[in-house]
Amino acid sequence: MNILQTRNITKQYGKTKAVDNVSMAIQKGDIYGLIGKNGAGKTTLMRMITALTFANNGELELFGQTSESGLNNARRRMGSVVETPALYPNLTAQQNLEYYRILRGIPDKSAVNNALQAVKLTDTGKKKFKNFSLGMKQRLGLALALLNNPDFIILDEPINGLDPMGIVEMREMIKNLNAERGITFMISSHILSELSLIATRYGIIHDGRLIKELTEEELREQCQRCLSVKVDDTAKCANILETVLNTTKFKVVGDNEIRLYDYFDNSSEVTFQLNANGVRVSALSEIGDNLEDYFVNLIGGEHCA
Amino acid sequence: MRNIIKADLYRIFRSKGVYITLLIFIATAILQVTSNGEAAIGVFAGAPLEVPYEETASAPNLGEGNMMRIITGKSAPFIIATYTDNLIFFLLPFIVFISAADFKNGTVKNLLSSGTNRVKYYFAKLIMITGASIFLILLNLFVTIITATIKNGFKGSFNIAWLSQIAEIYLPQLYLLFVFGCIGVFFIFIFKNTAALNTIYIAYSFLPVIIISILLSFSEKFEFLPEYDLVLNMKSFAYSSEMDIVNFMAPNLTRTLILGGVYIIACTIGGIALFRKSEVK
Numbered sequence: 001m002n003i004l005q006t007r008n009i010t011k012q013y014g015k016t017k018a019v020d021n022v023s024m025a026i027q028k029g030d031i032y033g034l035i036g037k038n039g040a041g042k043t044t045l046m047r048m049i050t051a052l053t054f055a056n057n058g059e060l061e062l063f064g065q066t067s068e069s070g071l072n073n074a075r076r077r078m079g080s081v082v083e084t085p086a087l088y089p090n091l092t093a094q095q096n097l098e099y100y101r102i103l104r105g106i107p108d109k110s111a112v113n114n115a116l117q118a119v120k121l122t123d124t125g126k127k128k129f130k131n132f133s134l135g136m137k138q139r140l141g142l143a144l145a146l147l148n149n150p151d152f153i154i155l156d157e158p159i160n161g162l163d164p165m166g167i168v169e170m171r172e173m174i175k176n177l178n179a180e181r182g183i184t185f186m187i188s189s190h191i192l193s194e195l196s197l198i199a200t201r202y203g204i205i206h207d208g209r210l211i212k213e214l215t216e217e218e219l220r221e222q223c224q225r226c227l228s229v230k231v232d233d234t235a236k237c238a239n240i241l242e243t244v245l246n247t248t249k250f251k252v253v254g255d256n257e258i259r260l261y262d263y264f265d266n267s268s269e270v271t272f273q274l275n276a277n278g279v280r281v282s283a284l285s286e287i288g289d290n291l292e293d294y295f296v297n298l299i300g301g302e303h304c305a
Numbered sequence: 306m307r308n309i310i311k312a313d314l315y316r317i318f319r320s321k322g323v324y325i326t327l328l329i330f331i332a333t334a335i336l337q338v339t340s341n342g343e344a345a346i347g348v349f350a351g352a353p354l355e356v357p358y359e360e361t362a363s364a365p366n367l368g369e370g371n372m373m374r375i376i377t378g379k380s381a382p383f384i385i386a387t388y389t390d391n392l393i394f395f396l397l398p399f400i401v402f403i404s405a406a407d408f409k410n411g412t413v414k415n416l417l418s419s420g421t422n423r424v425k426y427y428f429a430k431l432i433m434i435t436g437a438s439i440f441l442i443l444l445n446l447f448v449t450i451i452t453a454t455i456k457n458g459f460k461g462s463f464n465i466a467w468l469s470q471i472a473e474i475y476l477p478q479l480y481l482l483f484v485f486g487c488i489g490v491f492f493i494f495i496f497k498n499t500a501a502l503n504t505i506y507i508a509y510s511f512l513p514v515i516i517i518s519i520l521l522s523f524s525e526k527f528e529f530l531p532e533y534d535l536v537l538n539m540k541s542f543a544y545s546s547e548m549d550i551v552n553f554m555a556p557n558l559t560r561t562l563i564l565g566g567v568y569i570i571a572c573t574i575g576g577i578a579l580f581r582k583s584e585v586k
Contacts, residue, residue, distance in 0.1 A: 051420075086411030088412060
C-alpha cells in the first residue's frame, strides 16, 4: 500500500525548477531516505507534502487522498519536522506538547508523556525550549511528530548538528518506531553513511529531478564489493567459474564484464585459471561503492551533499 | 477552530509578555483617571461650564467661587472614551501574542503540516482578536470606573440608562478596534514578520491622522477626509454634548459601520485569499 505518491510534481520559482516532474512512491513500512545535494529539491519536496508550499503542476496523493480537503485530513495521520524543529521558545517541552495536544484535539492527556518518553525527554522539567541543546530540540521535534500517533513521519535532516551519541540515539529511535509501531518514515539527510544504516528505500534527487529510486537490496547489490573481470568471452568465463573455480557468486554485466562476488583474497587464482582455460582477461579490479560513492558517481562526480 | 483557540489561550496565558502588557495597560487606565481627575471649572471664558453638581468639588486654591470638576465612577466612562484610540496600540501586542508568534517561531508550519485548514486558522485568529478587543475595552472601563469610584465615589446610580449611554459610545469604538485587529491580522498573514507588522500597523494608525491634519491646514476642501479615518471616527463617538467638549466631527453610526465593514471585508477576503496559496517559511 502506498502511503505517499507523487505524480509529475513540479515546483517552480521564477524560471528555476526546484522540483521537476518528480514521481515517487513510499510504501507502508518504508524508511525512505531522500538523498540530494544542497538545493537539490529535497526540502521543497517535503514542504509540498506538508502543505507549506504548493506544487505548480502534478498530483500529490497521501493515504489515497488527492483533493485539498482529503489531503488535509490525511495530514492528520502524519507527523513532520521540516527544516528545524519549530516550537515556542518560552514554553517547556511538556507545555509545548500540551499546546499541540489541545490543538490537535487529542483527548488522551497521557499522549504528551508518552511522546516525551518515546524520545527520552521526560526529565527536562521547567527547562524552556529556547535553552535546549540542538539534540534535545531535534528529539522534541520528533516527539511532536509522534504526538498524534502518526502512520507516517517526515523528517528533514533529523541528525543535522547532532553529536555522535545523539546520532546513534536518533537512529535507534527511528528504527524502533518503524519496527515496533510500523511507522513509515521519509528522511532526508546529508550524512549518507548514517542514512544507509536505517533506510530501506532510497530516492536520489538532483537538480530537482528524481534520478534514481532503489531499495536497500538494490543498493547493496549496486554497492557490493566484487571483482570486476573484463574478458573476451563472458559465456566461457562463466562456465569456468562454475566448473573450475566452483563458484556461482557472479553476475554477467554487459558483453565483456563479469562481477565476481568471491575470491577477493585470491584474485590471482581467478586470472590464472581463466587464462589457463583460454579466456583472455583484459582487466581485473576490485570495485564496490558505499552509498556516498554511489551517490557521487550517480550525479556525475560533483561534490557530495 | 475551537481547538486552535483553546490551545492559543493555553499558550498565551503561559507567556510573561501578556501579563506585562496587562500591567502596563492597567497602569495606563488608572493614569487616565488620576491625571485627568481634576479640572478647574468656572474660571474659563468668564462662564461656568455645565457640569453636574455631583461631579464638582470646591477648589479653594483657585480662588473663591471656583469649583473643580472631578471624575466620578459614573462619569469616568464618558471622559476616558476620548482615549479609547490608545487601545489600538495595546491591541498590537495581543496581535503579536495571538498571531505573529506563530510566524516568528515558525510554529505555523506544525499546524499546517498536521492538516489544519488555512481558512479556519485565519478565522480562529480573528476570533481571538475579537476576544482581545472586547477584553481590552471591558478592562479599560472596569479599571477606570473602579479607580474613579475609589477616588471620588460613584456619584450616581448604576442603571440601564447609564449602561446604554456607555454602549452607545463603546460599541462603535469596539467595532473600530476590531477593524484594527482585522488590519493587524491581515498584515501579519501577508508579511509573516513581527517587525513588519509593528512598523506598518503603527504607521497605519498614526499617519492618516497626520496626513489629514496637514492637508486640512492647506485647504478646506479636504474637510471630508476625517470621515474616512478610523481613528478620527473612533474619537468622534467619545465626545458628547453632555461632556461639554466641542466635537470636531459628529459621530455617525452608519458611516462608521460602512467604513469599518469595508476594511473588515477587504482585509479578511484579501488576507485569506493570499494566505491560502502563500508559502510558509
